[in-house]
Amino acid sequence: MSPATEGAPPLLQVRDLEVAFRVRGGEVLASRGVSLEVRAGETLGLVGESGSGKSVLCRAVLRLLPQPAAQVRVGQVLFDGADLLALPERRMRQVRGTDIAMVFQNPMTSLSPVWPIGDQLTEGLRVHRGLSRAAAREQGIALMRATGIPEPERRYDDHPWQWSGGMLQRAVIAMAMACKPRLLLADEPTTALDVTIQEQILALLADLQEASGMAMVLVSHDIGVVAETCDRIAVMYAGTVVETGPAAAVLGNPRHPYTLGLLRSSPGVDRAGRRLDPIPGQPPDLADPAPGCPFAERCALASAQCRENPVRLEDRAPGHASACLFPERMS
Amino acid sequence: MSVAAHAGHAPGGVQAELLRWSPSLRIGMALLALIVAAGVFAPWLTPYDPLRQDYGAALLPPGAAHWFGTDSLGRDIFTRALFAIRTDLVIGFWTTYLPMLVGVLLGAWAGLKRGLFDAVLMRVIDTALAFPFLVLIIVILAILGPGTQNIYIAVFLVGWTMYARLARAEMLVEAGKDYVLAARTLGYPAWRILLRHALPNIVNSSIVFSMSDFVLNILLVSGLSFLGLGVPPPVPEWGAMVAEGKDFMQQAWWISTLPGFMIVLTGVALALVGDGLTHRLGDRHVTGH
Numbered sequence: 001m002s003p004a005t006e007g008a009p010p011l012l013q014v015r016d017l018e019v020a021f022r023v024r025g026g027e028v029l030a031s032r033g034v035s036l037e038v039r040a041g042e043t044l045g046l047v048g049e050s051g052s053g054k055s056v057l058c059r060a061v062l063r064l065l066p067q068p069a070a071q072v073r074v075g076q077v078l079f080d081g082a083d084l085l086a087l088p089e090r091r092m093r094q095v096r097g098t099d100i101a102m103v104f105q106n107p108m109t110s111l112s113p114v115w116p117i118g119d120q121l122t123e124g125l126r127v128h129r130g131l132s133r134a135a136a137r138e139q140g141i142a143l144m145r146a147t148g149i150p151e152p153e154r155r156y157d158d159h160p161w162q163w164s165g166g167m168l169q170r171a172v173i174a175m176a177m178a179c180k181p182r183l184l185l186a187d188e189p190t191t192a193l194d195v196t197i198q199e200q201i202l203a204l205l206a207d208l209q210e211a212s213g214m215a216m217v218l219v220s221h222d223i224g225v226v227a228e229t230c231d232r233i234a235v236m237y238a239g240t241v242v243e244t245g246p247a248a249a250v251l252g253n254p255r256h257p258y259t260l261g262l263l264r265s266s267p268g269v270d271r272a273g274r275r276l277d278p279i280p281g282q283p284p285d286l287a288d289p290a291p292g293c294p295f296a297e298r299c300a301l302a303s304a305q306c307r308e309n310p311v312r313l314e315d316r317a318p319g320h321a322s323a324c325l326f327p328e329r330m331s
Numbered sequence: 332m333s334v335a336a337h338a339g340h341a342p343g344g345v346q347a348e349l350l351r352w353s354p355s356l357r358i359g360m361a362l363l364a365l366i367v368a369a370g371v372f373a374p375w376l377t378p379y380d381p382l383r384q385d386y387g388a389a390l391l392p393p394g395a396a397h398w399f400g401t402d403s404l405g406r407d408i409f410t411r412a413l414f415a416i417r418t419d420l421v422i423g424f425w426t427t428y429l430p431m432l433v434g435v436l437l438g439a440w441a442g443l444k445r446g447l448f449d450a451v452l453m454r455v456i457d458t459a460l461a462f463p464f465l466v467l468i469i470v471i472l473a474i475l476g477p478g479t480q481n482i483y484i485a486v487f488l489v490g491w492t493m494y495a496r497l498a499r500a501e502m503l504v505e506a507g508k509d510y511v512l513a514a515r516t517l518g519y520p521a522w523r524i525l526l527r528h529a530l531p532n533i534v535n536s537s538i539v540f541s542m543s544d545f546v547l548n549i550l551l552v553s554g555l556s557f558l559g560l561g562v563p564p565p566v567p568e569w570g571a572m573v574a575e576g577k578d579f580m581q582q583a584w585w586i587s588t589l590p591g592f593m594i595v596l597t598g599v600a601l602a603l604v605g606d607g608l609t610h611r612l613g614d615r616h617v618t619g620h
Contacts, residue, residue, distance in 0.1 A: 064515055066507075067445055096518030109509040114531040123527075124517050175517065185516075 009081065010037035011215050012061065012100075012183055017075035019053075019060050022068075028286045030056040030070070032239040032294075035313065038183065038215045043206075045226030045247065046219045047262065048236035051283060054219045057236075058185045062100060063092055079183070097124050101176035105188040107168035111160040117171050118144070118156030124178040139178070146211075147174040148204060166197035170204065177208060184209075187219045202229050223266045227251050232319075235259045238284050238294035241313060245320030255322035257299045260330060293325065301329040356607020362600035370416030379407035381414040381567045390583045400585040402575060408586060411567040412593050418568045419597070422479065423549040426486040427541050433487075434494025435537050439525055441495070442502025443511075449499070456492040464489060468551065469560065477560045482552060493544070494537050501533035535612040542605025546598045553594055569594050 553570025
């Protein structure tokens with residue numbers, strides 16, 4: 001685990017989280033001892049391929065893993081010092097929405113098709129803050145304005161099918177922001193949107209964060225998205241964090257071969273004309289994990305030791321850690 | 332009915348809603364409305380009393396004075412068939428929609444919460460469904476005794492299980508959708524997620540099923556009355572009327588046949604509405620897939 005570089009204790013601290021899914025004929029470790037932290041007001045980018053455990057981590061933090069299939073084995077999720085995993089369900093329900101909120105990948109399905117958007121957007125205010133319908137409407141219109149939805153008074157009573165995806169994602173973000181959470185988990189918030197809209201939504205999230213001072217976890221499989229907006233980055237692979245550190249350090253001087261692979265396989269404007277360099281192979285079978293480094297099979301720099309010895313996150317520079325036996329081979 | 336509730340959400344109001352109705356829904360609704368109106372206005376539609384006996388006019392064939400003829404006690408069958416609408420539709424309604432209300436809520440809750448409640452509920456339902464429906468009803472009625480009130484109890488005890496199963500299955504699908512997950516991440520209470528978010532999206536299949544259930548329940552009540560386990564004698568009821576005529580089939584076919592025709596007509600109306608609703612409610616899943 002990386003030591004806190006700033007003085008304040010982290011807002012969210014996940015320690016050695018292990019989540020297992022029961023499946024036919026065994027179980028899958030979707031999260032294998034994940035540790036990370038998010039400090040108040042910062043943006044942590046969570047990157048990794050599909051199935052690397054990003055969404056499982058978010059849902060574990062909110063204790064909304066699919067039941068009864070998923071089970072948290074060991075670990076702690078400390079929010080503001082309190083272990084969320086030990087909270088009674090009633091307290092946890094207040095944490096959701098008021099302290100921690102979440103935005104999903106597909107805005108088209110994140111709202112119920114039968115109710116007006118405005119009503120759904122302000123439901124948290126009525127549930128958690130006890131606001132009347134009229135008072136909630138007033139705040140809802142302000143929220144819609146703050147998230148860049150034009151003509152909020154007129155559009156408050158629209159239904160989800162009347163809106164475009166980008167506009168709906170603004171509404172979903174407004175819904176998550178309604179009770180002023182201190183931490184926003186954004187799970188691939190731009191993946192389902194057009195590229196031009198993606199930029200707008202990322203800018204919106206950054207603006208809202210600056211205005212409210214909340215912390216944010218931006219989950220993405222697109223390292224480019226994360227590079228633009230995040231203070232710090234955690235790279236996940238096969239249910240573990242393989243590298244974490246300040247965004248500039250991780251992107252500029254990656255200390256894990258997987259991070260390097262992600263960077264080389266991602267198209268970027270500044271890299272125009274260069275060939276992409278995909279990572280060969282497939283992620284490992286999480287139902288049957290090997291003893292050594294999970295990336296060893298696909299790593300060009302791996303040697304026999306990598307396949308046998310377990311790896312741990314270790315500091316390479318202040319605040320910059322990676323789980324690699326031979327980070328010096330990277331240079 | 333739910334159609335009215337949905338009409339409120341649809342753009343364009345009542346007229347546009349009517350335009351979306353398929354022919355079968357329109358015909359079924361019109362027929363059903365006609366039957367309901369005939370039941371409501373029965374006293375004004377006929378000069379006769381459904382209970383008054385007139386031995387001088389017994390066993391008269393259908394004609395100008397008695398459209399459906401008269402029965403062995405000289406009662407006007409058309410009058411009794413009209414008044415029976417009240418008996419049969421009311422019993423049919425409550426034996427369908429009380430179990431539906433309870434069944435859908437229990438099933439949806441089980442599908443949302445899973446765990447012990449779900450497991451226990453499903454075993455109870457499996458046990459109930461292991462017996463043939465009619466046998467179970469007759470056993471319950473044999474214990475409780477015949478009568479309208481006991482029909483309600485007996486059908487309720489068995490009827491909710493189908494709705495619970497249906498609603499649970501729909502809820503399992505719906506609970507995995509993003510909007511339910513979003514509502515949970517925002518910390519809304521489970522009952523609120525159930526009633527406000529999930530229920531409007533899972534209740535359609537139960538509504539469609541309820542239409543055929545309605546028909547079957549009317550047939551069930553008629554059948555029980557035919558067997559003497561249902562509505563007690565002087566009260567006009569289609570099944571009981573069919574039973575009363577069975578001894579006179581040779582000389583007075585109209586006593587059994589015309590009330591039977593009313594059962595068929597009501598059944599057709601409800602089936603058409605059910606079929607129409609399948610399509611009308613089906614196309615509401617525009618978003619979400």
